[in-house]
Amino acid sequence: MTALTRWIRRNLVVIAGLGTLAYLILPNVVVLVFSFNKPNGRFNYQWQRFSTEAWTDPCGVADMCGSLSLSLKLAIWATIGATLLGTMIAFALARYRFRARSAVNSLIFLPMAMPEVVMAASLATLFLNMGVDFGFWTILIAHIMFCLSFVVTAVKARVMSMDPRLEQAAQDLYASPAQTFVRVTLPIAAPGIAAGALLSFALSFDDFIITNFNAGSTVTFPMFVWGSAQRGTPVQINVIGTAMFAVAVLCVLAGQLAGARRKRS
Amino acid sequence: MTATATPDAPPDAAGPVPEPVQKPPLLKPAVRKRLVPYWLLLPGILWLLIFFAAPLIYQASTSVQTGSLEEGFKVTWHFQTYWDALREYYPQFLRSVLYAATATVMCLALGYPLAYLIAFRAGRWRNLVMILVIAPFFTSFLIRTLAWKTILSDGGPVVGALNSLHILDVTSYLGITEGQRVLATPLAVVCGLTYNFLPFMILPLYTSLERIDPRLHEAAGDLYARPITTFRKVTFPLSMPGVVAGTLLTFIPATGDYINAELLGSADQKMVGNVIQSQFLRVLDYPTAAALSFILMAAILTMVTVYIRKSGTEDLV
Numbered sequence: 020m021t022a023l024t025r026w027i028r029r030n031l032v033v034i035a036g037l038g039t040l041a042y043l044i045l046p047n048v049v050v051l052v053f054s055f056n057k058p059n060g061r062f063n064y065q066w067q068r069f070s071t072e073a074w075t076d077p078c079g080v081a082d083m084c085g086s087l088s089l090s091l092k093l094a095i096w097a098t099i100g101a102t103l104l105g106t107m108i109a110f111a112l113a114r115y116r117f118r119a120r121s122a123v124n125s126l127i128f129l130p131m132a133m134p135e136v137v138m139a140a141s142l143a144t145l146f147l148n149m150g151v152d153f154g155f156w157t158i159l160i161a162h163i164m165f166c167l168s169f170v171v172t173a174v175k176a177r178v179m180s181m182d183p184r185l186e187q188a189a190q191d192l193y194a195s196p197a198q199t200f201v202r203v204t205l206p207i208a209a210p211g212i213a214a215g216a217l218l219s220f221a222l223s224f225d226d227f228i229i230t231n232f233n234a235g236s237t238v239t240f241p242m243f244v245w246g247s248a249q250r251g252t253p254v255q256i257n258v259i260g261t262a263m264f265a266v267a268v269l270c271v272l273a274g275q276l277a278g279a280r281r282k283r284s
Numbered sequence: 285m286t287a288t289a290t291p292d293a294p295p296d297a298a299g300p301v302p303e304p305v306q307k308p309p310l311l312k313p314a315v316r317k318r319l320v321p322y323w324l325l326l327p328g329i330l331w332l333l334i335f336f337a338a339p340l341i342y343q344a345s346t347s348v349q350t351g352s353l354e355e356g357f358k359v360t361w362h363f364q365t366y367w368d369a370l371r372e373y374y375p376q377f378l379r380s381v382l383y384a385a386t387a388t389v390m391c392l393a394l395g396y397p398l399a400y401l402i403a404f405r406a407g408r409w410r411n412l413v414m415i416l417v418i419a420p421f422f423t424s425f426l427i428r429t430l431a432w433k434t435i436l437s438d439g440g441p442v443v444g445a446l447n448s449l450h451i452l453d454v455t456s457y458l459g460i461t462e463g464q465r466v467l468a469t470p471l472a473v474v475c476g477l478t479y480n481f482l483p484f485m486i487l488p489l490y491t492s493l494e495r496i497d498p499r500l501h502e503a504a505g506d507l508y509a510r511p512i513t514t515f516r517k518v519t520f521p522l523s524m525p526g527v528v529a530g531t532l533l534t535f536i537p538a539t540g541d542y543i544n545a546e547l548l549g550s551a552d553q554k555m556v557g558n559v560i561q562s563q564f565l566r567v568l569d570y571p572t573a574a575a576l577s578f579i580l581m582a583a584i585l586t587m588v589t590v591y592i593r594k595s596g597t598e599d600l601v
Contacts, residue, residue, distance in 0.1 A: 035398075036397040038397075039397060039482070042482070045435065046431035046479070047428065104328035105328060107324040107327065111325045126332055132536060134580060135537060135540055135541075136542065136561065137577040137578075140343065140574065141339035141340050141342065141574070142336075142339045144346050145335075145339040160335055164335040164336050167328055167331065225422075228557075231561070231565070240424065244424060244430070256427055259427075260424055260427035263424060264420070
């Protein structure tokens, strides 16, 4: 018994940490398990019996796959927009000294430090008063706006830690500024840009609060899920949730493997 | 930040950079070179100014407007809205701060061991654990919040276990649950908030723990410090930047969140986010929604400033 208590005491951190990990993973497990449920009624909150119905017919619910593809489209465009604009800002901040640098830094920091509901309501107020029709474009504008800061932060960190002598070496070897940028600077900054892009995609795809205020009658996937919490949750939502988790794990795994291989070579 | 305004500094910020002497005629004029950062900044900063900063200013003017949707709203400097909003919704404000603070403390308590585990004890499992922390980030967080409804459902295993251990009696006595239920109680909402913002606590904690040289632990051990003393005197103080960043990243969004209160709580657990949402999207009372947003923003700014001062890490941001 004392051996056991001693072991527990020595590994207390590990036990507590694994407990937290279980807490983090538990809902994903529930989503997976309940994707095989055949609910009795509109809500999928109680286990009834095993069925693979939802998996064989993932788009069997009206409007769900439409909202899913809309969310994908939005996330792709928001990622492209935010990554482009954010990378440019990051390079300016990491490479140049200029007036208003600290003002720009705070303007980048503020959107990340503000409750989403405040940003959402104020942007919607602006759109309302300018008489803009809510829909795809207002959502896209909002998504690019809040993803931008995260891209800047990710790319800036990478560019700041980069050795400037590499670019000087390229210049010494008669590379033009454009060649230096494409052949040297960009490949080194790429992991930061990729991280920023991945983060924007996830943030945009998953955003509910800002979208809810700026979507009008357009329904993205998170909004569909929100609505279904009131109307009744189809099992297919769990199928999509499980598939997203699997794709995310595979993507991160692939990224890790690629990173490990690069380190080895 | 030392923003030294040296307009004609070379583009490569670090160190004196010798200008390439090979092709002087091709060098751009100094003026054009000086404009490069501004051109890089222009589109992104314009985007933020138009769609982030301007709306906030616009929101300020909306909050002092009166009128109705039919007649239109006019700026009448009606500051009464703020007072009315505060008087009517102070329970929701207090609740938001209380729930968010509790969730932040829970996140710290739960997140610290896991961050510590990844940084020092995971060994070759580090990448896998890291993936398991990040992956939920990429799955719809609304779906995961709905899963909590299943986990905490009446008659479910969690409620059953808590009930048979008589924990629900204690928590009901404390007022954080009600009867035989967990759903639609403060406990459920705080549990959801803790869950949803936990990764925002773990990642900064991990980043600052990872920077700690493990030899410091050995040194502390060599000086006869017990593990708990090592933690208290060495590890925890060195991880303070992560603790501060993590608590901010958890507390700020948790205060404004309305999804957890809506999905896991009842009318008695409404937070200020729920009020702003319903004022804006259902009641269409834009001045009140704007005033509430501003009070929330001001409250958070004040608390964050005080907190950063107290924790003594002004150079964090």
